[in-house]
Amino acid sequence: MKKWRFELLFSLILVLFTAYALLDTFVIPRQYETVPSVPDTAAQELREVQPSTQVQPSTQVQPSTQAQPDSGDTARRRKRGKPSRTSSQSTDTGGTSQATDTGTTSQVTNPDSTPQVTSDSGTWSDGNISVTLTQYREYDTDIYVADVTLSAPEYLKTALAGNAYGRNIKDKTSAIAADNGAILAINGDYYGARERGYVIRNGILYRDTPAGGDVLAIMNDGSFRIVDDREVTAQELLDAGAVQVLSFGPALLKNGTISVSEGQEVGKAMASNPRTAVAVLGDLHYAFIVADGRTDKSEGMSLYELAEFIRRLGAESAYNLDGGGSSTMVFKGEIVNRPTTSGNSLKERSVSDIVCISP
Amino acid sequence: MSVSVLDALKSARNYLYAAIFCAFFGAVYEYFGHGVYSWFMLYAFAFPLLLGALPAILYALRDSMPRVSRKLWGAGVATLTVGALFRGVLDIYGTTNALGRVYWFAGAGLLLAAFLRARTRSDKRG
Structure with a gap:
């Protein structure tokens, strides 16, 4: 026993340190700052609107809640490299004073090179915000696109889990959305999983250490600016009018041109995965995109495929957000996609932050 | 064969087992990694193999x-081996932690200490 004393002691230290490091990485919450919560009025407004906007209030993350996907035959016709030639129908009703909601389904065949609509899953508008949710089927993947038109840039927001900035402060996208009265929400950049990368949210600078890559700055006029964080500091972005800065990337589209190569991936990820992205279609006109993946039903997309798809939506700029098991879209309190980490079960992952539309 | 040589061979065998375990662990972890890979996870076995088994032989x-x-x-x-596996787990999850650096510094420090101690002993004997 005495002979092995050093080995036993050292092994114990190594195991304990590793256990602590793993807990520190994945479990122990560290709150660095509290952020001002969204005014209660916003959440109240949404609650008031909810009764008339809820399409299927009883549904949650169940297969039955999804809009019906393509048949197998249709899916096979939409193989990679063979973009369909049909388009979605816009149901923008901006300008109305009353919040409206529809749960329409349509199969619109139309011009060149725009993606195939599987279904329109609903709309929401209140005069300042107009959202149309559409499901597509491309690359053997279910893709959900929320077309958003705003009357003012301040409706495009971000929110942090628990209204706090820190590590391992996480909550589900749907829960953060509900806490912040969001009509539409997608997962953000999961800043809490990394120690680097600019974090500016709702005009507050939380982290100014560059990660060495593309960051998305949403400016105070609602425009997108995608820059390399090695070339500009977080403070400079803030001074230039950045209201939100998200650090994940890479940029998918810049000035309408695809800015990722065919083999490019996020970090060490390979090929097809669930994806989340946000794009600018015009002035105060955005697309929130979530693609399912890792399942037999929905394969997932490469970054290039995602960029190509978004380009065909007519986007000028697009930025890739955290994907994989984090990819979630919530619309009117319901999860619209099929979030999964393993591919075996549908489960919404807790994340650090969301990008949302909130009145 | 002397006792010390037998001890060294036994030590080499143990390092070899550790390398096989790391290779197996890495392969299983990568298999369930949804295509996300980490060089640290893939090559964690190299530490016990190249720094353990080989010098022992x-x-x-x-x-x-x-x-x-x-x-x-x-x-x-x-x-170093545990550090590589730890880094692999973090890479595959897509996260980082500064504590991971402790493994590299501590591991390198221990190797250096072992080397210097061996040198000192051989100098004394010489």
């Missing part, structure tokens, strides 16, 4: 390392 052919040095060396190899 070389020492067995010559002379065995002093006992304390051998223990320090083993601790260093173990630290």
